[in-house]
Amino acid sequence: MSEFHCLHGPCPQIPDNLTVPQFILDSQHPTRPLRKDGTPWLIEDATGRGIGFEELRARTFGLANALHLHWGIKEDDVVCIYGSNHVDYPVALWAVHRLGAIVSPANPTYTVGELHYQIETAKATLVISHPDSVSNAVDAARLAGLSADRVIVFDKLRQPSPISFPVLDDLIAEGLSRHPLFVERTLNPGEGKTKLAFLSFSSGTTGKPKAVAIPHHSLIANVVQMSAYYKVNEPYTTWEKRRFKPGDVGMAVLPFFHIYGLVVNLHWLLFTGLSIVVVPKFTFVEFLKSIVKHKISHLFLVPPQVVLLCKHHEVKHYDLSHVRFVLCGAAPLSAELTQQLVKVLPNASIGQGYGMTETCTTVTMIPLTQHIGTPGSAGQLLPGVVARVVKQDGSLAVAGEQGELVVTGPQMSLRYSNNAEATKETFVNGWVRTGDEVIIDDKGDVFVVDRLKEIMKVRGFQVAPAELEGHLLAHHAVADACVVGIPDDYSGEIPLAFVSLRADAVEQLKLHPKDAEKIKASICKHVADHKVQYKWLAGGVEFVDAIPKNPSGKLLRRLMRDRAKELKERKDFKPKL
Structure with a gap:
């Protein structure tokens, strides 16, 4: 076979010929069972509050109306959602889709640099943020050329802020109080296969x-x-x-x-x-x-x-x-x-x-x-x-x-x-x-x-060695680097960095061998200060004389994986979890 x-x-x-909200909220399919009467669609964990179909559908319309009114969100615009799970998360998704626009979901623990990269790469024009992450959202948006008034929040901020951010509840209420300001488009047959969500x-x-x-x-x-x-x-x-x-x-x-x-x-x-x-x-x-x-x-x-x-x-x-x-x-x-x-x-x-x-x-x-x-x-x-x-x-x-x-x-x-x-x-x-x-x-x-691919899976999240290696090269002591994943019972894999040092750092260690741990700690901090936590070097840093490469200059990562396995088998090996 x-x-x-x-x-x-x-x-x-x-x-x-349907968008996601049209499929979920507006239509029936032969594979879909009838929902049990009175059961909520969503339940808020902390309060136990149940949210049903009619409320979800209405809130979706209200937010779509407000997004179109205040920010002119329209066909093929991109909205970045930078938030943890929330009962209004699907409302935000579907409201953007009702307008024919595209959602780019972002990890709410991303640093400013990581979020800026996503906003810029996706060409997002609006950010919907969790209130606890809003300062990062504003800084990342500004780096991408967006003003602070292009950031809105799921809930009211817990601490006073010099910026008054629009809150989803208020926007939804305003959107529901107005007549429809947008016309939701019907897709042509086959168009759902190319229309981006x-x-x-x-x-x-x-x-x-x-x-x-x-x-x-x-x-x-x-x-x-x-x-x-x-x-x-x-x-x-x-x-x-x-x-x-x-x-x-x-x-x-x-x-x-x-x-x-x-x-x-x-x-x-x-x-x-x-x-x-x-x-x-x-x-x-x-x-x-x-x-x-x-x-x-x-x-x-x-x-x-x-x-x-x-x-x-x-x-x-x-x-x-x-x-x-x-x-x-x-x-x-x-x-x-x-x-x-x-x-x-x-x-x-x-x-x-x-x-x-x-x-x-x-x-x-x-x-x-x-x-x-x-x-x-x-x-x-x-x-x-x-x-x-x-x-x-x-x-x-x-x-x-x-x-x-x-x-x-x-x-x-x-x-x-x-x-x-x-x-x-x-x-x-x-x-x-x-x-x-x-x-x-x-x-x-x-x-x-x-x-076969180089990507590590740390707690289910993808971590690209090349991203960490590029960042490590910006450290003053690092001449070259190779990052590999090592097995871990809890995280699945954790990143370990093999590093060859610059000449001045090598000379420093010849004179002061005990500085090795200080340099390793500095390298780990360099990553922790700029990357989301699951990308940190939990496997630690190991110094090597040189990073092995083939004649064309490509890292021989498999050799370093084998070396990492040998390290892990040592009794004195302790990951920096």
Whole structure:
């Protein structure tokens, strides 16, 4: 077999003339179950306040009206959302989409420099910020040539500010008080496949973060694919035994700016009729309390959260017996951790999924036929996905053989925006080169065995070595650098920097050998002062005489990975977590 297909039925028809809010708020699809009467769409974690369909729909219109009135947001403008999870996060998304504009979601912990890069790369003209991050938003916007009046906030600021920022609640109220000031456009047949909904940032296979161009059709397709895969609107078994059913309660602890949280945890769960408890920030004990308080039945997690569930001493104090389903994604979960989680959550189906920003999220998920996923498996292919496993010699692997996973399907993203060279490397005639080495067995399970691409996965977030290496070269003591990931039980991987020093630093160490730790600490601080926390050098800094390179000057990263493995096996090796 040269190509692999879904073993669980065909892909249903996917509308190609709808925007995301039109699909979620205005239409019905055969795969969509009817929501249980009276159940909220969203639940605010801290207060327990429920928000229903009519309120969400009205708030979306109100905000769209105000955005058009005050900032003239229109077709193909880009709005950057720089915030943690909030019950108005989907309102902000859909309001921008109602106007025909594009959303670029940003990590709320980004530094000014990182946010400036995203605003400038995405060509955003407005920033919607969490109030705690608004000073960074203003500084980044100004660097990108935007004035402070192009920044608005989700909630009122807790501390006095010299700038009076518009607040979403006030804007929504004003928008609802006025007659419609915009006309929402109807897409032509097929236009949903090219009309952009998101510019979501990913490091791809190499280099600095790139803006992934995601059309409305891609998100809609992935929602339909997952719904068909799990038969959420089919009576395939008794009501009690269904994996997903209206009235269940999921938890949105994954960040909405991340493609996993955005597509799976937000849009898909709303489509399936679940209520979503919106958690602004993950802290483990509060997470446990929320599971119990809201009787959470469905959890979507990343490996570090699974580690805590398996190993944190507080878990034994909470009754988690009502949890019925756990999906882990964003990075591989070991078979050992899966077995430990089964003991913690004995009533839950547990498995993994696999996807990327470039594939507009899920390519594989644990199938209905498995209660506990096959150990080490990332799941099986979704309806409509076609996969190839390409061996090093370019030939196509058969079941059981190893090679790079290359996939296509209706949910694929289009390209990297304004980056033809990177696009050419990853997006090839409708197929996406994942950069991950896999084996697909004869039962359809997909096993991720290695990462061909350089990107590290730290707590589920992408970290590009090249970005850190470029930053390290700006340190006064660094002559050259190579950053690699080393395995870590909690984070999956953590960055370790191999550094060769400038001549003056080498001379300094000859005279004062004890200064080595001071220089290492200074290098770590240089990263911590300018990068988001998951990019910090938690694996530390190791000095080397020279960074190995091939004749063309390319880093021989694999050699340094091998050296990192040797370091980690040393008894005296201590990561700087």
